[in-house]
Amino acid sequence: MTAATEHAAQPTAPTEHRRPGFARLLLAEWTKIRTVRSTMWSLILYVGLSLGFTTLLVSLITATWNDATEQDRAAITMDPVSFILGSGFFGQLVVCVLGVLVITAEYSTGMIRATFLAVPRRLPVLWAKALVFTALILVAGLAVSFVSYFIGTAILGDKVQVSLSDEGVLRSVIGGGLYLAMLGLFSLAIGAIVRHTAGAITGVIALVLIVGPLAMLLPGKIGDYVYGYMPSEAGYLITSARQGEDDLLSPWEGYGVFALWTFALLAVAAYLLKRRDA
Numbered sequence: 001m002t003a004a005t006e007h008a009a010q011p012t013a014p015t016e017h018r019r020p021g022f023a024r025l026l027l028a029e030w031t032k033i034r035t036v037r038s039t040m041w042s043l044i045l046y047v048g049l050s051l052g053f054t055t056l057l058v059s060l061i062t063a064t065w066n067d068a069t070e071q072d073r074a075a076i077t078m079d080p081v082s083f084i085l086g087s088g089f090f091g092q093l094v095v096c097v098l099g100v101l102v103i104t105a106e107y108s109t110g111m112i113r114a115t116f117l118a119v120p121r122r123l124p125v126l127w128a129k130a131l132v133f134t135a136l137i138l139v140a141g142l143a144v145s146f147v148s149y150f151i152g153t154a155i156l157g158d159k160v161q162v163s164l165s166d167e168g169v170l171r172s173v174i175g176g177g178l179y180l181a182m183l184g185l186f187s188l189a190i191g192a193i194v195r196h197t198a199g200a201i202t203g204v205i206a207l208v209l210i211v212g213p214l215a216m217l218l219p220g221k222i223g224d225y226v227y228g229y230m231p232s233e234a235g236y237l238i239t240s241a242r243q244g245e246d247d248l249l250s251p252w253e254g255y256g257v258f259a260l261w262t263f264a265l266l267a268v269a270a271y272l273l274k275r276r277d278a
Contacts, residue, residue, distance in 0.1 A: 025119065025128040033102065033132060042098040043140055050091030054148045057087040058155045065159050080160045081172040082240045084152030085145060095137060095180055096204045099187025102133050104197040122273050126192060130266065133188055138181035145176030168241035168251075175238035175251065182235055182255070183208075186262045192269035208232045224248065231261040 033039050061068070061076065061083075076083045103126075106112040119125050153162055164170050187204045194200035207230075215227040227233055228248035235258025237243075237251045249257060 022124055022128065025124055026132055029125075029128045029132040033136065036105070038101055038105070039098065042094050042101075046091045046094040046098075046140065047144055048091075049094060050088035050144045051148060051151065052088075053090055054084060054088040055151055055155070058084060058152045062155055062157070062159055077160050079172075079241050079244075080152070080156060080162045081149060081169055084148055084156075085172070085176045085239045086236075087152070088144070088148055091144070092180065092183060092208070093205065095141075095184045096187045096208060097201055099133065099137075099184040100191035100197060100200040100204060102188055103129060103191045104195060104200055107195045108197060123270055126266075126270060126273055130185055130188055134181050134185045137184040138177055141180030142174065142177030145173050145180075148176070149173045166241070171251070172239050172241040175240075175255070178255065179235050179238050179258075182258050182262055183232065186231060186258070186265065189262060189265035189269050193265065193272060229257055231258050234258050234261075 065073065106115065115125055116122055149164075153160075156162075162169060164173070187200075190204050190207075191197075191200040194203060212227060212230040212233045215230055216223055218226055224246075225248065234249055234254040237247060237249055237254030240247075240251050243250050247254075
């Protein structure tokens with residue numbers, strides 16, 4: 001046997017399979033989210049609804065200022081920033097839907113199986129999705145929050161005087177972006193638990209729009225506490241420049257409650273991700 005034959009007969013060493021690091025996972029998730037058309041159109045719809053309804057509702061209030069009740073004018077004057085940011089509420093629903101789609105779309109197409117083949121440990125995939133999506137929504141939320149503030153204050157004009165240098169105002173405007181980022185993460189966690197788009201969207205919308213107001217119907221202090229500690233109701237306090245007389249929590253306490261809800265759901269999602277098949 002020649003030397004060349006002996007060399008060819010020797011078994012070659014298996015190629016080492018290198019698992020992608022977390023930085024590569026972040027890059028992969030960013031590529032996924034920015035190349036999907038639903039992301040771009042959802043963000044455009046979010047911006048349009050938020051700024052459009054802010055302009056519309058603040059303009060209506062300004063036009064009918066003299067006809068409004070003394071109580072309504074006092075409520076707006078006391079915390080105009082919360083009123084301005086709350087006017088674009090319907091844009092938040094788009095973020096809820098997008099947060100669900102970020103993860104359920106991969107389950108519906110079966111793409112999640114390929115993802116878990118590349119990353120068998122699974123949990124880093126969830127953390128990477130959560131981090132990339134939260135960062136994206138935080139940037140978009142902060143931008144829309146500041147633009148909404150400047151549009152709203154310009155329309156209110158001399159009806160209500162407010163400045164970013166006033167106590168609690170800057171924190172309130174920044175809080176608009178923080179609230180939206182946590183809302184998106186909250187929606188993503190529910191999507192990871194349910195894994196079906198329609199069911200997860202229904203669950204998120206129910207918690208944001210239906211369950212909270214229904215809690216107000218509970219009698220006495222029970223209703224006050226249940227309503228006050230609901231995720232979106234507590235979290236939205238971060239957009240208030242000051243604590244209201246009937247608020248059980250301060251703005252940062254409310255945001256902390258919302259964060260606890262969100263991280264608890266993420267923990268459930270992580271547990272189920274390890275236990276269930278893809």
